[in-house]
Amino acid sequence: MYHRPFFPDEIFGWTFFGVLAALTVVAAVIDLRKMVVPKWLTIPTLVLGLVFNTARGAFLGYEEMRVWALTPDGPFLGALDGFLFALVGFLCGFAMFFVMWVLGLCGVAASLLAHDFSISVVANLVGFAATSSSNCSWDGV
Numbered sequence: 001m002y003h004r005p006f007f008p009d010e011i012f013g014w015t016f017f018g019v020l021a022a023l024t025v026v027a028a029v030i031d032l033r034k035m036v037v038p039k040w041l042t043i044p045t046l047v048l049g050l051v052f053n054t055a056r057g058a059f060l061g062y063e064e065m066r067v068w069a070l071t072p073d074g075p076f077l078g079a080l081d082g083f084l085f086a087l088v089g090f091l092c093g094f095a096m097f098f099v100m101w102v103l104g105l106c107g108v109a110a111s112l113l114a115h116d117f118s119i120s121v122v123a124n125l126v127g128f129a130a131t132s133s134s135n136c137s138w139d140g141v
Helices: 010-034 039-062 075-102 108-132
Strands: none
Touching: 010 039, 039 075
C-alpha cells in the first residue's frame, strides 16, 4: 500500500518537533515556577501551530499530495487544507479544555496552551497515525 508522507521532508518534521518541544519545555518550566502560563507564550504558540500546518499543507500541495480533506490542486489549496486541519485540531482541543476550564480543573492560560498544543500535536499525531497505518486509507475521504 502507498504510504502518504505526513511532513514534506524530514527537516520540516524535525524542525516542527524541535520548536514544539522547546515551547513545551519553556511553558512547563514557567508553569512549575509561577503556576501560570503567560499569554506572551500561548498566543505565539497558537500562531506557530497555524503557520506550521499551513506551510506543511502548501508544501504537500505543491508536490500534488493530498493534505487532509481537499484535493491536491497546488500550494494554495494545500495551504488552505493545512489551515483547516489546524483549525479542526484547535476546535477539538478547545472543546476538551473548555470543559476542564468550566469545571475549574485548569486556568485560562493553561487551557490556551493546551489548545495550541492540540493544533500542533493532537491533530498531527492523529493524522500521522491514520496515514501511516497499513489498514487505513484516506482515499475516499
